Amino acid sequence: MSGFSFAAVVDSGVGxxxxxxxLRRQYPHCNFVxxxxxxxxxxxxxxxxxxxxxxxxxxxWLVQNGANSVVLACNTASVFADRLxxxxxxxIYDVVTPTCRLAxxxxxxxxxxxxxDATVRSGIYVRHLAALGVASRQYACSALVPFAEHNAVRTxxxxxxxxxxxxxxxxxxxxxxxxxxxxxxxxxxxxxxYIGHAxxxxxxxxxxxxxxxTAAKGKCLYLTSGDPVSVTASAQFARAKFVHVDV
Ligand code: DGL
Numbered sequence: 678m679s680g681f682s683f684a685a686v687v688d689s690g691v692g693x694x695x696x697x698x699x700l701r702r703q704y705p706h707c708n709f710v711x712x713x714x715x716x717x718x719x720x721x722x723x724x725x726x727x728x729x730x731x732x733x734x735x736x737x738w739l740v741q742n743g744a745n746s747v748v749l750a751c752n753t754a755s756v757f758a759d760r761l762x763x764x765x766x767x768x769i770y771d772v773v774t775p776t777c778r779l780a781x782x783x784x785x786x787x788x789x790x791x792x793x794d795a796t797v798r799s800g801i802y803v804r805h806l807a808a809l810g811v812a813s814r815q816y817a818c819s820a821l822v823p824f825a826e827h828n829a830v831r832t833x834x835x836x837x838x839x840x841x842x843x844x845x846x847x848x849x850x851x852x853x854x855x856x857x858x859x860x861x862x863x864x865x866x867x868x869x870x871y872i873g874h875a876x877x878x879x880x881x882x883x884x885x886x887x888x889x890x891t892a893a894k895g896k897c898l899y900l901t902s903g904d905p906v907s908v909t910a911s912a913q914f915a916r917a918k919f920v921h922v923d924v
Contacts, residue, residue: 681896682888683708685744687735689718690826691908692860693750694915696772696880700748701895707886708896712739713912713919715903718826720753721793721819721858728795729757733764735902738924740765745887748772752792752857752880756799768887772880776855777805780878784853788813789846789875791868792857793822802857814851818842818858825860828911836867843871851875863914 686697690713697711714720714735720728732754736747746768749755755771762769773796780788790802790813797817806813821842824835846854853876856862862879869877898920901908905919912919 681708681743682745683710683743683896683898684746684748684884684886685709685736685739686711686748686750687714687732687739687754688712688751688859689714689720689753690860691912691915692822692825692858692863694912694917695859695862696748696750696882697897698915699881700884701897704886704895706893706895707888708893710739710744710898710900711917712924713899713901713903713908714924715826715901715908717902719793719819719822720751721795721822723795725756725795725799728753729760732757733761735924736761736765736769740767746770746884748882748884750859750880750882752796752859756796756801768885770882770884772859772882773801773805773857775883776857776878776880777802777809777811779881780853780855781806781809781811783876783878785811786852788853788855789851790815790855790857791818791843791861793817794819796857802855813855815857816842816846818861821864822858822860825863826911827907828913830864830867835864839864839867839871843868846871847873853878856880
């Protein structure tokens with residue numbers, strides 16, 4: 678990727694494409710490299726040490742290959758954003774902080790956070806929201822990630838898993854639900870009956886391009902540590918064609 682200046686967008690799999698879609702709309706002249714760490718997905722059921730070690734390896738590889746900035750389009754990785762910022766000399770954006778600010782603007786009342794087991798364990802959403810004066814409760818939903826990752830959203834198994842994970846929400850409806858895992862917007866139709874009228878808040882970043890050449894047409898490369906054929910199949914919604922890289 679020599680001579681190609683780009684912002685890297687990272688997730689454990691295809692979920693971060695929901696963040697990339699917003700970024701490409703917002704910055705159509707910016708070059709992006711999307712990295713799906715599919716060989717190591719899911720992150721959310723791993724230990725903190727495993728997640729941090731893997732995410733720092735991926736960020737290091739992207740930096741070595743010319744990234745001018747990194748967007749952690751993954752909440753589970755965003756837990757480690759401060760540690761990563763202290764290690765790498767380039768802008769690193771997370772999704773948790775800006776998503777909490779957005780949720781606090783949209784809902785002052787009761788907020789439910791749906792996230793991976795590791796994100797819930799970290800308590801990062803509850804802490805950030807409390808600092809903004811927003812009370813929240815969190816639900817560990819790692820069991821839902823593989824359905825989005827493996828293009829199995831329209832299956833009975835997926836509907837069953839969503840029912841198990843979210844039944845409680847129906848009994849005590851929140852004002853807003855943060856989809857605190859970037860895979861979850863892909864499950865929103867299945868989740869909707871449990872979310873009811875609550876506002877569904879999708880992850881955002883406060884990314885600002887390092888280079889913003891308005892004469893350039895933004896390019897995007899899609900890389901994965903996993904099998905590019907199956908990742909491409911799961912990423913149909915984004916029309917993304919993945920290439921394998923050894924990282
Ligand atoms: N998409 C990721 C997130 O936003 C994590 C999914 C996983 O690998 O467990 O947290």
